[in-house]
Amino acid sequence: MLRHALSIVLPAAAALLLAACGQEASAPATPRPALVVQPQPAAAAVDSYPGEVRARFEPELAFRIAGKVSKRLVEEGQRVKADQPLAELDPQDVRLQLEANRAQLAAAQANLALVQAERERYRKLLDRQMVSHSQYDNAENLYRAGMARLKQAKAEFDVAGNQADYAVLRAPRAGLIAKRQVETGQVVAAGQTVFTLAADGEREVLIGLPEQQFARFAVGQAVSVELWSHPNQRFAAHIRELSPAADPRSRTFAARIAFDSTDAPAELGQSARVFVAHDGQVPLSVPLSAVTAEQGQAYVWRVGKDKRLQRAAVRLGAYGADSVPVLEGLTASDWVVAAGGHVLREGQQVRPVDRSNRDVDLAAKE
Known part of the structure; x- marks a missing residue:
């Protein structure tokens, strides 16, 4: 009797379990997260040079007569007003x-x-x-x-x-004492630099250009500047001045980079990086992990506004260490999947995230 009951119950339970599994399989799948990036200017087509934010006008202040410094009235880094006494000689x-x-x-x-x-x-x-x-x-x-x-x-x-x-050295205009080169009691000659004044007003970036590339730079050439205090934000600028002679120690040519707008948040002494594009159109680049190939055709997975994947065929340039230039097939406003393209499929819906696993608004930078 017991055997007969088990033979009836066990098949029924198995049928219920199979039915439950079938219902779970038919439930809608949650969109998988996908790391997305936007194409960036190819590094091979852009040179960068470190620099320092300086004042547009930096007069070197000196006494017009020789003498012994009896008073030093300001310190390095101090802000001064026009005609303010800075130092005095023994009268x-x-x-x-x-x-x-x-x-x-x-x-x-x-x-x-x-x-x-x-x-x-x-x-x-x-x-x-x-x-x-x-x-x-x-x-x-x-x-x-x-x-x-x-x-x-x-x-x-x-x-x-x-x-x-x-005998009294005065500031010719308002600004900041950028450098002090004398002490009280020191005897100075007429014309010997005592202070360097960073005058208020325009700010520039001072960089050094290598002599083997100096010929391709010109006054007025367009560049971009990134301040270390504002990473990933570039400000339009241009080359205002080029030194005609190389520095005898570094063998580099000094160049002054002026901002196109006065709104750039540049402060004296800040570090900056100047980007100079090569001649011609600058190609975009994507990470190597974003590129997949099939039957000799390279492609990337582009994420549409509906967060669905689209296969985008691309024409590539020379491969770099971690990125590759994209000569055709993408625009700077596109979003592409940065890795894992071999497990994706056309029309698949994804959840775009950045490298910190935060959701990405695909329309934010378009």
Whole structure:
């Protein structure tokens, strides 16, 4: 009796299990995640050069006279205003020179008064015919020499007064002290650099160009700049200035890169990278893992707006270490599957994700 009951129950239970499995198999499949990327400019077609953000105007400030630095009024990195005192020289020698020129000026004025009175006296005597013309001419020449000596003394006094003002070094315009090269007590020569001022206003990027590639660069050439503080964001720029001679140590040519817009968030001293495209159209590139081939035809899986896969045939360039240029078949706004293309199929729906496994909005960068 028990055997008969088991023979009936077991087949029924097996039938129920098969039915349940069939229902699970027929349930709609969840879209599988797919790592997607957008084609980028081919690295082989773009050169990059590291640089530093500098001020457009960087005057080297120096005293116009020699002397001993008695006061240093600012520090490196300090912001200054126009005409603000930066440093002072010991004024003792300058003051003594000024006093000496003042005394010479007074002597010249006294001498002029004397020869002028002498000339007037000789003129009256000449009118009475009591002196000869040669004696009067001598008095006239002494007067003219006195006038010239007074002008000379006055000019020397003015120069000495200017030098007294030159003992104080002032900022020619507002900006930031980028470099300091003297200390209090140091004796400096006229024209010796004391401070380097990074003037407020435009900002540029200073880079060094290798001499073997220097010929392909020109003033006004379009480039792009990426700031380390704003990664993956490039700002339009151009080459403003090229040095005519190479640096004797690095054997590179200095180049100044100016931003096309004043909105670039560039701060003094920031690191930057300048990208220079090769001549001609820059091809796009995709990771090597994104490319699949079938019967000699290379293709990638493009993700449509409906998140379904489309096979896109492409024409490739020379393979690189981790990427390959795409000469035809893709645009910069396309999204392609970066890996695992051999297990995908046409029309398959996927869930696009980035390298951090976050969902990607396919329309965000189109």
